[in-house]
Amino acid sequence: MARIELKVPFAEKDEAKRLGARWDSGRKVWYVPDGIDASAFSRWLPREPDITVRSGSYFIAQTTKICWRCSKSTSVFGFILPAGHESLEYDNEDEEPDTWYRHEEPTIVHYVDNLLPAIAARIKALTPHYRIDFSKTTKSSYWMNHCEHCGMKQGDFEMYCDPGGTFYPMDEDDASLILLHKFAEPFGCTGSRMYGDFPFEYMRGARL
Ligand SMILES: [Zn+2]
Incomplete structure (x- = not known):
């Protein structure tokens, strides 16, 4: 067993x-x-379906960053969801059933886990360097970028949680470095979501 x-x-x-x-x-x-x-x-225990974020369509975001280890430029990838995506909100207070909440603005997803297999296949077709790995920072495993030259982990915290980070665009110049690949098919995962006044419209390929 x-x-x-x-x-x-x-x-x-x-x-x-x-x-x-x-x-x-x-x-x-x-x-x-x-x-x-x-x-x-x-x-x-793992639950089915074990996702807390879902969307009818999604974008794979692609850009480059300087590897902190080897100082070379490497491609990195992530997910952006358009307005209308939903998150599962837990309501522990009164034990009401969990409910899906609709968001009316786009979001940048990070610390991704439990990615639907169809989406994992999409991103694996773009890069072999985005895969599940263990983070000492979060003490958990998530879908993580790795340097295409030296293989070193490129953790989400620096890229998604620091203003001006690779996937935390502060102005249109930052945003214009991000290329979006659109997929008109269902998205689902567990992960963190970021909301804010991001200049999504300046990302290349954006139609959010
Ligand atoms: Zn490197």
Whole structure:
């Protein structure tokens, strides 16, 4: 029997450990050891469909950055969703069912996980360097860019969370460096979303 793997948020790792979960340091995943009742871990069991962001269409964003390791310019990729995309909002207070909330502005997605297979195939056709990897910063795995020259991880924090970062355009010049590939097909993943006064209209290929 395959072992049961858990999706434990970093903040809850101590509780998972206390209940008997074990950490596989090789695969960077918590799991339920043989002989332990898995029902105590139900909140961390993978759910179907395990996505919290969805959209009827999406853009793969492409630009370049300087690798922090080898100082060469490398292509990097990410996802932008048009207005009308939805996120699953948790309502723990009164135990109402989770509801999908519609957003009326575009968003930049990062810390992507649980990417639908069709989308994973699309981005793999553009680059072999965007793939699941483990981040020491977030202590979790997500779809991450890697330098096309030296293979080093190019983590999301610097690119998406610092104003002026590769995927955090502050003005039209920043935005014009980003090329958008549009896909008129469903998008789904888990991930963080960023909203703000981004100059989306200056991205090349933009029709958001
Ligand atoms: Zn490099």
